[in-house]
Amino acid sequence: MELVVARIGRAHGIKGEVTVEVRTDEPELRLSPGAVLKTEPATVGPLTIETGRVHSGRLLLRFAGVKDRTGAESLRNTLLIAEVDPSELPEEDDEYYDHQLMDLDVVLADGTEIGRITEISHLPSQDLFIVERPDGSEVMIPFVEEIVAEIDLEEQRCVITPPPGLIDEREAIVVSTRDEEAADAGEAVDAADSTESTDAADSGDRA
Structure with a gap:
């Protein structure tokens, strides 16, 4: 190979x-x-x-x-x-050759399909899985223990536990926007309450 x-x-x-x-x-x-x-x-x-x-x-x-x-x-x-001999394996149990990981199905812990690994990028800081999703889009998954929970070569799958926003950044943006809107609304209410309290105090002074 x-x-x-x-x-x-x-x-x-x-x-x-x-x-x-x-x-x-x-x-x-x-x-x-x-x-x-x-x-x-x-x-x-x-x-x-x-x-x-x-x-x-x-x-x-x-x-x-x-x-x-x-x-x-x-x-x-x-x-x-x-x-490389296809049967050759790395010395460490938690290490893999690129050809072993290519085309693995990527799923969440509950079995939800994310896509398949089409490329592996070796960066100075960490390795990245380039995963093609069913709709043709791509997502990058850091190959770190906190995210890649299991590599099952026999079942040809990679189980991941991604943090919020890693798989669908658009969802994270929506959540973030909602949070900001809620915070803005809260600040507006607080400001209104403060104005009303001030007005009440002024009314009391005048009385």
Whole structure:
């Protein structure tokens, strides 16, 4: 099975290094020196990783045969693809490969259908599930323990417990607007009461 494990970014320095956007939870395994990777577009590769290092929080790679900045820039936006055994599993029980999570049905704890996972975005702070809803719209679900309650690969489903507003932001906006209107109404009543009290006090003074 072929999996996209990184996307090449801009050149770094003048000796052929490039920054990469990592798209795997195991960069030390998939993007280590000596790894031979297919590419998209295919005409660019295959590429063999010659060196790798972390600089200012970013992974820098240099490929065999790429010796200068010009060569590095020519690789920009190329996808790096690794061949992975479909039966291979991560070492930790609570870790998953992207291909295991793709197309899982996403449901609430009560069984309500939300959609299916169509993409997984690996961000520096956390991973995100891109979920396509039945109406064709998309919603982003952070892959964190507080929200993703269960991954059931046997049943091919992902059970989530989202906070209010995560699934339907429009609903959250309506609720928020109602709250604001209620607060405004309350303030208006308070202001009216205050005016009436003041008027009563003034009337008493005049008496």
